[in-house]
Amino acid sequence: MAEVKKIIGWFGAKRGVQFDVTEDLVGGCAYDAHGTPLTDATMAKAQEVDAVLLGAVGGPKYDKLDFSVKPERGLLRLRKEMDLFSNLRPAQCFDALADFSSLKKEVVAGLDIVIVRELTSGVYFGEPRGIFMEGNERVGINTQRYTESEIARVARSAFELARKRGNKVCSMEKANVMESGILWRDVVQEIHDKEYPDVELSHMYADAGAMQLCRWPKQFDVIVTDNLFGDLLSDAAAMLTGSLGMLPSASLGAPMANGRPKALYEPVHGSAPDIAGTGKANPIACILSFAMALRYSFDMGDEATRVEKAVEKVLADGVRTADLLGPEGGSPVSTSVMGDKILAAL
């Protein structure tokens, strides 16, 4: 996030675009400071701002904490209370990194798809949930639950996005074994037929989807899927690009009074506790998340492109953090040097 602040500073100094930045804690650090992964005060602040930029939460240090105060609960509370139902996760392969994927170059080069993941419902939030006694043994229960309107709104957001891209949506569920999947498929189809007949729509079982993502991901443009499937599928897709440390995401809700959507931006990658504090982390996913904020929250598409182009230039120049070095090795730059190079390219 320190590198993002440099970029934000540059916009103030060089482009005359001032951002009013305020900082607060969420996740493990919030727990350490306040005994909760998200204070009510921070939650209230998040509701008021135009956009939240989030680092990442979680780590083995907090594994033994009670479920209700785990770092993840802070992030999930933000998503839920801000009602950020549409999570856009681009899986893009950067030219300079196409060799770096575990997939063959021809399979991933030029890949540019977006997974639209429903983010505020499903098994993440459904009730009943918990661990209960039944006879003399424990039972773990979670509930997958989707209402028609929850499915409809995320479907709309996928169709809108597709219209600005390749005009193709593939919806994924397990309608062959789950009734919630049947409803999902039906509602997506209905919204399509009534409101977006011009967009090409297909349906795929999520297991086949996982397969096809590994086999020939370029067949997709926009994928829309539920919270849990979206979690797995977007991580797999991100990894395919060989650019996990590079991938941003936007979580969007309904428009606020000022017309801007409720919004939170975060890298797809996690907190990488093994390298935290060592200056080795790749700041690009975080910086590109800020670019998404420029585009989706502040209607500054050109400025967003400017940031993205700066990142591309730095990569083309061969600047690499440690995660971007292949087995051949090379000399990695630190987090802050990567940030400085991007600044210079700007």
Next chain:
Amino acid sequence: MAEVKKIIGWFGAKRGVQFDVTEDLVGGCAYDAHGTPLTDATMAKAQEVDAVLLGAVGGPKYDKLDFSVKPERGLLRLRKEMDLFSNLRPAQCFDALADFSSLKKEVVAGLDIVIVRELTSGVYFGEPRGIFMEGNERVGINTQRYTESEIARVARSAFELARKRGNKVCSMEKANVMESGILWRDVVQEIHDKEYPDVELSHMYADAGAMQLCRWPKQFDVIVTDNLFGDLLSDAAAMLTGSLGMLPSASLGAPMANGRPKALYEPVHGSAPDIAGTGKANPIACILSFAMALRYSFDMGDEATRVEKAVEKVLADGVRTADLLGPEGGSPVSTSVMGDKILAAL
């Protein structure tokens, strides 16, 4: 299945091992014949035999059928009523096909892992389930539900398997967001500590698992996971090997009176309705499923190896069904020629 029957016939004629084979319908063909994807008579028969060999179920022709009579219900009823809780899905990369994966050769060559998927519980079978009215909209509900003993028995089967292989188990769930995942993790750890302390155990979130499978699958030996995660992860793993048409599976339950486990063997691939009846399908996954039956149901490990070696030989000789041809093409053999070649190699 016709090709498997040739192999079974060969065992009778050349190895003096007679199998008493009886045939019946399940899935779409059973629905066509009887209006149900599995008759009670067929179900009863399946309970009595030493091993069930299953082809595959499902196809677009049946997409509009009511959920209760979809082809998949036939298969799910077999799994549930035979109580086949442990589904072994090897993901193996055949040397002759290492080039054929969408992954780089060095990532998959020599890959040999097994996913142990819980098969009789979780969101596939949990209640309540269905589509209900709530106010004036529909709600789709499914229930993820695991008891301690359900988790314990599949964990044991994974640890037992690991002891015969690389002695390493990785358990996957979403304990960071699902209570059923917390119970899963706790029970797997308890069974490990009490009964299998000699086996190396690790835990991974299922989204990270999907990622790691795509990045460096050789880090795994045995993966144990629930029904739904197992569905997605095993399909992704199968695809990675480049050998989807090649991968068998075994679904095992408790021992019967004769000491043999309840068992069903089926290819990991689906029914491939697009090529059904064209003579293009690859029979190898089906034939290797029979090899698994020899090993797990009939204690004929050497004979199983004989079949596996015959398949390897035929592949090394360059015999290929259409699915095994890369973009360079070549001349594919038909399903039955592939069967005959394997017979000849035997």
